[in-house]
Amino acid sequence: ERDKMTDKNNEIVKKIEKNGNRVSNSRLSSHACVHFEISFDRISLVGDLVESEELAFSSFISNSIYFNIFDLHASQIKGQSVDNVVYFEYDKFKGKAHERRNMRVEFNPNNLDQNLRKIIRDEFVSRMKNTGFSRLDLAFDCFENIKDYYVLSDAALKKTIIYGRNGEPETKYFGSRDSDRYIRIYNKKQEIKDNKDLEIEAEDYWRIEFELKRERTEKWATCFEDLNFLKPDYKTIDDFNLRSK
Template sequence: MLVSIQDLRSIQERCEIGELVQRLDVSIDRLTVIWDTDTGSLRRIFKNLKQAISTRVDSFEIHDNVRDDVFTLAKDFNEYDSINIIFFQLSTYGGEQLIRIDFNPNTLKEFDGMKVWRQLMYFARLNSLTVRLSRFDLAFDIFNRPEIVNLQHIKGGVTHKVFYGRGGELETKYWGSSGSNVQVRLYDKNKEIIAHKREEKLDLGVNPFWWRLEFQLRTKAIGEDMVQDIMNRLDNFGFYKLEHIRVDQRAFTIIFLSNPELLSLAFPNLKSDSIKKKKTRVRKLLREETNQFAEELKEVLIQNLPKLNTELQLLVGEFLTLENQ
């Protein structure tokens, strides 16, 4: 039976929030692996890769693109529905060819694709290919905390975009530009699952509220220090109360938290330098509170580092280890 967005909202409205179990989890949500070589033709290797996969997979299908440099390993459910397991592309960056492989580890495991992935890594070793990551997505799953829609970010100089659904409800928040080394997004995971017609992944009786806070790291942000970098960034996300803010500063603080680009319009008598200084003071005041939400996220990340490292080693080998420094 298909579940609609209206069904989701109806269940959320009827549930007793105080009786729901709140839970946090963290996982590797997406990886982009780059293969490169100093010897041989990558186009030939790419062609051989496709042929090798074609002869070894029986539970998956290969979807060809009209171009020769793209194909996808997919799981077909019927004539109309399928899900991509691994995306392959022969790309050119800076005049050099690279093989780009993009996948979601959770989806790979869900459809029993680890055997295929091990074959791919064996293929890379046989062809003396170097392996590195150009994208690493770390996802925090936040269950049964509907107040997450009020999550705020207080660090300056970060692009902030908000998208709403047709009913006016929050759909997605982005922090950081699409081309930056680190971009963070918050989105309604239940709604995404419904949109993708993956109802079997829903458990609305237990988790009617499921949001995901996802850190997308690109090449320059991926390395030994990235766990500490993510933890530092988490300190900028929280739910901020105003009780300790002076009454005459609260209007400025509220606009700063909700819609900072309107500060100059709301306070036309303040020069841009004055607004900048007041924003700095407000950040300092807000950071005087214990950011309990950030501490919870950091704790679940620390607890799961052994599991994440084991998974990362299975997926890309031992060249990268997640460490809490």
């Protein structure tokens, strides 16, 4: 059983460290191929702390220079890394009462240095069983303008569009926040300018985000499968009113 747990946890670690792949998606356009930088933007990892590891984990956390601790009891520990990029919570009795896994670790793998990566692998994942993801956020970044692309889905999707001050689409939402998959397409360059007052050099910078929850996290590799992103050729539409839609 210990070997099975190790194999499972090794798969988890590989997913955590899988970032920065360049891909192209031919379904994105009928006219051109847009290239994306893909990364996991947020990971919520859950599992059960192995009972025999409880004391060792508590000892590590209480003496670690990398974490600030909010609660520290024999069966309840809560805290976050000193740089606020990793949050964790362990509660044995709460997990048992709600019939759910008792350990949760949340982080953005893009913000982890080598020390924190090693700590998550050696001090968290290796001490857990029944490991899995409760949430995965995937980010598809591209340096092309995709605001005019039209999204077609093989399944029914609720759509909301937010327009900027110039009257052009700035953010598009697909699905609902409570569903297993929530999609957001937005002008990342504008977001950086608004939130950080920084102007990046690239002419265009857009992001497609997939927020996956529950069972959908196990199918993250196919999150794009039922979607088509098409850029209409408006010149072929003679009716002005139809073209403006």
